Amino acid sequence: xxxxxxxxxxxxxxxxxxxxxxxxxxxxxxxxxxxxxxxxxxxxxxxxxxxxxxxxxxxxxxxxxxxxxxxxxxxxxxxxxxxxxxxxxxxxxxxxxxxxxxxxxxxxxxxxxxxxxxxxxxxxxxxxxxxxxxxxxxxxxxxxxxxxxxxxxxxxxxxxxxxxxxxxxxxxxxxxxxxxxxxxxxxxxxxxxxxxxxxxxxxxxxxxxxxxxxxxxxxxxxxxxxxxxxxxxxxxxxxxxxxxxxxxxxxxxxxxxxxxxxxxxxxxxxxxxxxxxxxxxxxxxxxxxxxxxxxxxxxxxxxxxxxxxxxxxxxxxxxxxxxxxxxxxxxxxxxxxxxxxxxxxxxxxxxxxxxxxxxxxxxxxxxxxxxxxxxxxxxxxxxxxxxxxxxxxxxxxxxxxxxxxxxxxxxxxxxxxxxxxxxxxxxxxxxxxxxxxxxxxxxxxxxxxxxxxxxxxxxxxxxxxxxxxxxxxxxxxxxxxxxxxxxxxxxxxxxxxxx
Numbered sequence: 001x002x003x004x005x006x007x008x009x010x011x012x013x014x015x016x017x018x019x020x021x022x023x024x025x026x027x028x029x030x031x032x033x034x035x036x037x038x039x040x041x042x043x044x045x046x047x048x049x050x051x052x053x054x055x056x057x058x059x060x061x062x063x064x065x066x067x068x069x070x071x072x073x074x075x076x077x078x079x080x081x082x083x084x085x086x087x088x089x090x091x092x093x094x095x096x097x098x099x100x101x102x103x104x105x106x107x108x109x110x111x112x113x114x115x116x117x118x119x120x121x122x123x124x125x126x127x128x129x130x131x132x133x134x135x136x137x138x139x140x141x142x143x144x145x146x147x148x149x150x151x152x153x154x155x156x157x158x159x160x161x162x163x164x165x166x167x168x169x170x171x172x173x174x175x176x177x178x179x180x181x182x183x184x185x186x187x188x189x190x191x192x193x194x195x196x197x198x199x200x201x202x203x204x205x206x207x208x209x210x211x212x213x214x215x216x217x218x219x220x221x222x223x224x225x226x227x228x229x230x231x232x233x234x235x236x237x238x239x240x241x242x243x244x245x246x247x248x249x250x251x252x253x254x255x256x257x258x259x260x261x262x263x264x265x266x267x268x269x270x271x272x273x274x275x276x277x278x279x280x281x282x283x284x285x286x287x288x289x290x291x292x293x294x295x296x297x298x299x300x301x302x303x304x305x306x307x308x309x310x311x312x313x314x315x316x317x318x319x320x321x322x323x324x325x326x327x328x329x330x331x332x333x334x335x336x337x338x339x340x341x342x343x344x345x346x347x348x349x350x351x352x353x354x355x356x357x358x359x360x361x362x363x364x365x366x367x368x369x370x371x372x373x374x375x376x377x378x379x380x381x382x383x384x385x386x387x388x389x390x391x392x393x394x395x396x397x398x399x400x401x402x403x404x405x406x407x408x409x410x411x412x413x414x415x416x417x418x419x420x421x422x423x424x425x426x427x428x429x430x431x432x433x434x435x436x437x438x439x440x441x442x443x444x445x446x447x448x449x450x451x452x453x454x455x456x457x458x459x460x461x462x463x464x465x466x467x468x469x470x471x472x473x474x475x476x477x478x479x480x481x482x483x484x485x486x487x488x489x490x491x492x493x494x495x496x497x498x499x
Contacts, residue, residue, distance in 0.1 A: 011220070015213045022206045026199075034189045045157070052158030052173045055081055055088060059171060064164045075106035082108045087154065087174045091120070093136075094167040100124055102170060119148055123172075136161045136168035152176065219246045223253075230260065278328040285321050292317070344498055345386060347418050348377045351411050354390050358398070366404045373411040377418045378498040381475040389471040389479075392464040393422045393491045400426030400489065416497050417477075423490040428483040437481055440466040468493075 062077045082088050090106040104116040147153050154176045162169040226243050240253035292314055299306040351373050362369050397407045405425040412419055472479045477495035484490050
């Protein structure tokens with residue numbers, strides 16, 4: 001449900017809804033108007049049919065009494081009956097003639113003889129006279145658009161047969177008025193001028209609205225690409241305001257520049273404060289540590305309480321020194337998250353160099369290092385962030401591994417990502433705690449004294465893996481940990497490969 005609400009409130013969702021509306025509305029409206037137009041045309045054709053029938057009735061006495069000598073005078077009789085823009089053709093098929101031998105007898109208004117002959121042939125070709133063959137029956141509306149030999153468009157509206165002594169008469173009516181030519185009679189409704197104009201205006205409006213939404217969508221995506229490029233420091237010294245091309249977004253671009261400047265200033269201030277605070281705190285710690293040396297020589301070995309007190313003070317100073325270092329590392333990690341530097345980094349070379357530094361330490365503990373690092377794998381990030389993350393997971397693996405155990409490090413490409421895995425042969429992590437090991441201050445190690453030193457006397461505060469996750473996520477990567485089936489823990493980092 002939440003996904004549907006987010007889609008409905010997004011520009012893409014609104015654009016999809018507008019497209020549905022733009023497609024559905026014309027279909028619904030077109031169907032309604034077409035039905036109404038069909039009803040109007042039916043009424044118009046019924047009136048036309050009645051008009052043709054009345055003209056035929058008026059001409060029937062004249063046609064029944066007409067002989068060969070009177071045929072030329074029939075046009076005058078038709079002219080007396082026909083009024084207005086109506087056109088009437090009077091054709092005759094003599095009694096002894098073939099079924100399709102119709103001849104023009106009269107035309108109102110008059111038409112040249114050669115045009116009449118061409119029109120007669122077209123009427124035969126189009127099948128208009130087909131219904132009168134044989135029985136001289138089949139009157140009714142035609143609703144046929146027709147371009148006459150003179151090049152004028154007209155609507156043949158009715159054909160009325162009259163069976164008289166001379167043969168089969170055909171009274172054909174046609175209209176050239178705007179009422180007929182502007183209607184859909186004799187053609188699909190969508191071909192009418194009104195529908196075509198309406199469709200053109202509708203399409204223009206739809207294109208303008210859709211282009212407006214696509215323009216907004218495209219500009220916002222471009223704005224996002226600019227933001228990503230500035231965040232990744234791929235545009236040295238660039239600003240939103242300078243790169244923005246949409247006047248309406250100028251104010252937003254200026255505010256984004258202010259925000260970026262504030263974040264960069266905050267990151268610099270945090271780094272500076274971390275360094276100053278660490279320096280200020282480590283000075284008295286160093287003084288206390290140095291002052292303990294003469295006290296340790298002055299207190300005799302037989303004074304158990306005194307020696308114990310000195311030991312607790314010494315351990316407390318060591319822990320305080322470690323706390324100051326940890327606090328500085330946390331502040332620096334936060335500063336890096338606010339404004340992480342971005343540059344091409346040869347991850348393969350970096351991992352190989354760091355592992356070389358650890359080989360001697362592991363050899364001294366009787367441990368082995370197995371590595372499979374494929375060359376030339378480059379990512380976009382910060383050497384400091386990556387180095388800190390890799391050191392932390394390797395040291396974490398070494399600290400949990402028993403003597404003579406092994407640590408396996410692999411770096412391989414997978415789905416456009418560099419995948420770095422560090423696996424140890426230690427006890428692994430309690431499944432209840434597996435999801436928590438990347439949380440700040442979480443550390444699950446056996447304590448060796450009341451002050452909390454960890455394995456081999458080292459002090460752990462649960463920030464190493466937290467820094468790993470923060471650094472890797474700042475570089476758009478992911479880090480996960482799983483217990484190995486054969487024992488031990490495997491931590492995997494995935495980083496996008498540089499394009």
